[in-house]
Amino acid sequence: MLKQIEGSQGMAEAIALCRPQVICAYPITPQTHIVEGLGAMVKDGRLQGCEYINVESEFGAMSVAIGASAGGARAYTATASQGLLFMAEAVYNAAGLGLPIVMTLGNRAIGAPINIWNDHSDAMALKDAGWIQLYAETNQEAADLHIQAFRIAEELSCPVMVCVDGFILTHAFERIDLPTQEEVDRFLPPYVPVQQLDPDNPYSIGAMVGPEAFTEVRYLGHQKHIDALEVIPRVADEFRAAFGREAGGLIRPYRLEGAETVLVALGSINGTIKDVVDAERERGVKAGAISICSFRPFPLAELNEALSGAKRVVCIEKSLSPGLGGVLASNLRMALRGHAVPVYTVIAGLGGRPILRSGIAGVIEAAGRDALDDITFLDLNRSAVEGQLTRAAGLRESGPIAENLLKALNPGLVHRVSPRRAGE
């Protein structure tokens, strides 16, 4: 059924259709509307057979999900940013225990400086936790990926993180086609755990594994991701057959025929990128794009093949690995073995800065002249950072970068703390 609703509500409804049995909720922008929506559905009886638990922290949220999943229930939670880091230890643990938890990550920057807006720093921080990471391009896909996520997670006994861009997707009102309960029930059978806590068949789960077996356990965890490279596209195919639309899969190439400059990105920015590619193609510029849906597992072979004709690859990245540059680009270089193709990083959209079509067009133009640096910060306020660097070169300043920058930008704004008067 078509509905004009907020992305978070669309996701909440899609998640409810998956019949989660335990939902753990803790507020953090921009994810909160999803768990609020689910809470209302549990409370008014639309979502039956579900335990909705208001936990005391994100660490608690993931921990409750771990217990619930190990106890044989379909478990779901959602978080973002600081919340993901707060639960980090349990996030790794869920993957290590092979628990098919599904979590929405409303992608948001990580502080300091604190920032509630969108980028991918949170997801990147935990990219190696053993979770499958799927990125949604649109609100429709955000809803659909959750339905696929439970299938993938439960088939592989591996947790799945559905990454949705904060605000851009979570808070945007769009037309979303929501399937019926019967349709989802046909696609997603009830959860049958492979191993669960059961007094009739007692297992010890979560034992201490030493050097003699740890490598093997990790190898097998890696192998789940290798298997996921087959499962994810298969589930996307089945989804298309069942619901009649595209969602998920490993990668989505766009206008790659004869493309010389190929932009690669994760998530919602691909919409803008495709618009720019269309415009460039109109002008005769041979541009193309790839939207990566599955960042973990990373589809090395598919990317290698899709990029075989490219002259240059530009990663538009919403995160930064300080001291290295772009995480996506460094991953992508591994996919390009055998191709002598330069891979550029464009850091864009950090902390919610809008990525404009003009900015992307400029990147394509510079790339076409092979004039891009290895790493470019899109729309960087050069005079601000250079002023600060010059000041810092003369005067060693410790302390918060954001506040130091403010001093340079507007010295009048800096509060001077007056020495306390005696007796105060």
Add this chain to the structure above:
Amino acid sequence: MNDQAETGGQRVRFYQTGTHTVGNRLMDAATRTVQSSIDRSNAITSGHRACQGCGEALGARYALDAAMRAAGGRMVAVNATGCLEVFTTPYPETSWQIAWLHSVFGNAPAVATGVAAAMRATGRTDVRVVAQGGDGGTTDIGFGCLSGMFERNDDVLYICYDNEAYMNTGVQRSSATPAFARTATTPAVGPHPGNVFGTGKNLPRIAMAHEIPYVATASVADLHDLEAKVTRAMAIGGARYIHIMVPCPLGWGSASQDTIKLARLAVESGLFPLFEAEHGDVTAVKTIRHQVPVEAYLRPQKRFAHLFREGHEDHQTLAAIQAMADANIRRYGLLGEGKA
């Protein structure tokens, strides 16, 4: 004291210790301990790797066997990281004969909440959930999750095995470490050796402040009492908390054969009061027949050796510890009606 009693027409001699301990042989079958029963669950079976005389191994075994009996075997246990977890599950071996899950150090209460929710959601409402952790896992790193579980009144019995330090990592101070005790991070050096006086937290009382249905303290020195409290806790729904003192020969620097004796002296000195509370109010205390001076409890433990240096006994500190015991005796009326 030597005494005699009637059991099934047979006169048997027994030795009654200074407390109210009574041997199983003297009791009718129904009131005998779970531990003495051949059909106990053996939740933790032999072959684990605890140190000799480990109070935690005893306490966990007593508590879980009693809980298993109370739950009719329909039980799942969740464990925080710590000695108990490490010594029972050196992969690929396990000492657990019950369904058991370990996630991480600080989340056992939340994991247990999740297991209980799963049992409800999947229609297995008869399955009970017990969570357990050491004092560090409970009073420090797991405290937020524990308070959340209490506050929501989740259907979980949480058991803290209090050996008064982070033992698994080599005896570091926790917020349950007693004043003046030597640990690896509160060494017995300098002008104020050992753990700082006036620090630490009293978790049973914090649990009571949540007004949960049941809170109790117990000791491995009093098996009947411990089992009775676990059994009572298992008969109630909602969040329940039992704090069991479990001496640790390695961390306390005590002889492995003294574990029960020290646990008993902790109670008899008044340093570790045994009580029960319901919905925030103390409902029962275990009285002490003869109060022993704290010195009797402290002296056999090397972690307090700096208080008893030859010719330099620290009378001031001993008096401070004695005052703590006396305060407990007054607060809980441990000497019985009208005696303090």
